[in-house]
Amino acid sequence: MTSQDFEDGLKAMEAAAREAIAYRRGVAAAQTTPVATYREMLAAFDAPLPETPGEPTAIIEELITRATPGVRAATGPRFFGWVIGNSHPTGVAADWLASAWGQNVGNLVSAPAASAIETVAANWLLEILDLPRGASVGYVTGATVANFVCLAAARSEVLTRVGWDVEADGLIGAPPVRVLIGADAHATVFSGLKYLGLGARRVVTVETDALGRMRPSAFERAIQGEGPVIAIAQAGQINTGASDPFDEIAPMAKAAGAWLHVDGAFGLWGRAAPTRAEQLAGVDQADSWAADGHKWLQTPYDCGFAIVRDPEAHRRAMAISASYLPPAQGADREPSAYVPELSRRARGLGTWAMLRQYGRAGIAELVERGCRIARDMAAALAAEPGIELVAEVVLNQFMVRFGDDDAATLATVEQIQADAVAFIGAATWRGRWVMRVSVSSAATTDHDGEITVAAVVAAWRLVKEA
Ligand SMILES: Cc1ncc(COP(=O)(O)O)c(C=O)c1O
Known part of the structure; x- marks a missing residue:
């Protein structure tokens, strides 16, 4: 590596850091935008093996430009899929x-x-x-x-x-x-x-x-x-x-x-x-x-x-x-x-x-908040006709079903993901499809829970009326 290569590499680190910070600011404010599919991303990146060296900052910029449409906003405040934390900025640093x-x-x-x-x-x-x-x-x-x-x-x-x-x-x-x-x-x-x-x-x-x-x-x-x-x-x-x-x-x-x-x-x-x-x-x-x-x-x-x-x-x-x-x-x-x-x-x-950032009190608050938001979301959803809470909410995970059959539940989950106000996935439980909500991100507030409930109810009403 020449000293020029080294300096160029450091500039690439700066470019990546700038982009990472800008991305996180945007995600914190935004809803969970629709994301490109794996196939679309494959097409975006598909290229022959490079024969010659590239310029570091240009490589990082190319990575950012091509990848951004396919970056799922899992660090956003209304991401309730799987059990995904926030990749907190302090931990990332x-x-x-x-x-x-x-x-x-x-x-x-x-x-x-x-x-x-x-x-x-x-x-x-x-x-x-x-x-x-x-x-x-x-x-x-x-x-x-x-x-x-x-x-x-x-x-x-x-x-x-x-x-x-x-x-x-x-x-x-x-x-x-x-x-x-x-x-x-x-x-x-x-x-x-x-x-x-x-x-x-x-x-x-x-x-x-x-x-x-x-x-x-x-x-x-x-x-x-x-x-x-x-x-x-x-x-x-x-x-x-x-x-x-x-x-x-x-x-x-x-x-x-x-x-x-x-x-x-x-x-x-x-x-x-x-x-x-x-x-x-x-x-x-x-x-x-x-x-x-x-x-x-x-x-x-x-x-x-x-x-x-x-x-x-x-x-x-x-x-x-x-x-x-x-x-x-x-x-x-x-x-x-x-x-x-x-x-x-x-x-x-x-x-x-x-652990240094949160301390004992911070972690207790984080876990309590996730459980409270899950409980409140579940109760609000269950109050809507046609939405059934599948099991008692004891921690941060809960499941609901929509209408009488699996098709209605799957259609509602699809509608929620398309509306992109929040991201929530589906799973099976006791042989039937459910929508499963996981509240595990430090970014999620009570207000995000309320916005999400409104989006889920709206999606369900659309499916019901279709
Ligand atoms: C109970 C339980 N065990 C194991 C795993 C797997 O964890 P990881 O994906 O971190 O390997 C999960 C993931 O959600 C989980 O919820």
């Missing part, structure tokens, strides 16, 4: 530095500051989520990988207890591991089971109630039996926001010698909110927890946490050693010992920045 500093958190020596920041943020996470203070935390890409990492630690520990070294000897010939899981578990947990050779289909499914919570009596029946057992519970069902009855199932899991894992991608943040913490009572009795930063904590993507009560099991499943890597010193937290990868970006910086 910290994340920019993670990239600009070029820190590889593969080990303590290559990234001393980032490693230390991750250690401190890990302690803050345990405190705010009120989980055992000695637990280990791995910074991963999201809850999917967090579930995988936690289940790897679970697999290691339950097999170690019966004298099998799965890290060394693999699963072939190993004692069978029974896996219990609620009937309304998130699809990504099955991915973890698939990666770990535990089999996505080889599970014992535990019956759930109307909110998707495991029934304690069904759990009690399912946990009986011989051999190693892993039980998978959840905090925050994707459609209802409800959490399993940890107070009841955790002692049963303990008595059976099972490892209890909790998928708490977004729901675990309920621990931080005074009026919701009760729903999660007993969750701290589990052995491992998956949570996301890029949902309720509002960090930019990608950011999730694999939290394990027994750091030794966590390290056994994940640690990497090689002669060229510096050995861990004493109690120092080696960042690669808790995640599947060696080289990675310093994603803990966004976590540190968001």
Whole structure:
């Protein structure tokens, strides 16, 4: 790289920063504008491999011009699709530095500051989520990988207890591991089971109630039996926001010698909110927890946490050693010992920045606000003839149906997306289509909830009259 190339690269960084700030100002004020499709974007970018070098600022400007029509306004105040936080500007700023500093958190020596920041943020996470203070935390890409990492630690520990070294000897010939899981578990947990050779289909499914919570009596029946057992519970069902009855199932899991894992991608943040913490009572009795930063904590993507009560099991499943890597010193937290990868970006910086920005009180307010807006939106929608609230609202997620059949619900969701005042998606629940609302962005206010309710009612009336 010539010094000219370097200077040109810095100018490109400035251009990207200017555009990013202008974009966020615009999105904060705007509605969720319609967005170009993947196919249209493919056509916009389709080009042969460049044969010659390009000019950095021109490349960034080309990227902005071509991509902007296809950038979904997920950071806008009326985005209620999936469970998507806000990529808060403070978290983005910290994340920019993670990239600009070029820190590889593969080990303590290559990234001393980032490693230390991750250690401190890990302690803050345990405190705010009120989980055992000695637990280990791995910074991963999201809850999917967090579930995988936690289940790897679970697999290691339950097999170690019966004298099998799965890290060394693999699963072939190993004692069978029974896996219990609620009937309304998130699809990504099955991915973890698939990666770990535990089999996505080889599970014992535990019956759930109307909110998707495991029934304690069904759990009690399912946990009986011989051999190693892993039980998978959840905090925050994707459609209802409800959490399993940890107070009841955790002692049963303990008595059976099972490892209890909790998928708490977004729901675990309920621990931080005074009026919701009760729903999660007993969750701290589990052995491992998956949570996301890029949902309720509002960090930019990608950011999730694999939290394990027994750091030794966590390290056994994940640690990497090689002669060229510096050995861990004493109690120092080696960042690669808790995640599947060696080289990675310093994603803990966004976590540190968001916890520093909000503090305990700010996060409590954020979670409480999301729950209040969800409750108020659901009540206002249910007051409109033809709109049915599908289940009680207990957290930030809720579902409604329109009219008598799936077609009316799907048509209404399509109309809402076309009107683009707000973005809301559809899902299936108990065999029928629903509109699912997730209130998880820091940008969303009570007023955004009201505007959205009016837009949904208008869309439904149009569909009804058509
Ligand atoms: C309960 C639950 N588990 C796991 C996931 C997967 O999380 P991620 O997309 O961060 O990997 C989600 C995502 O919405 C979720 O809600």
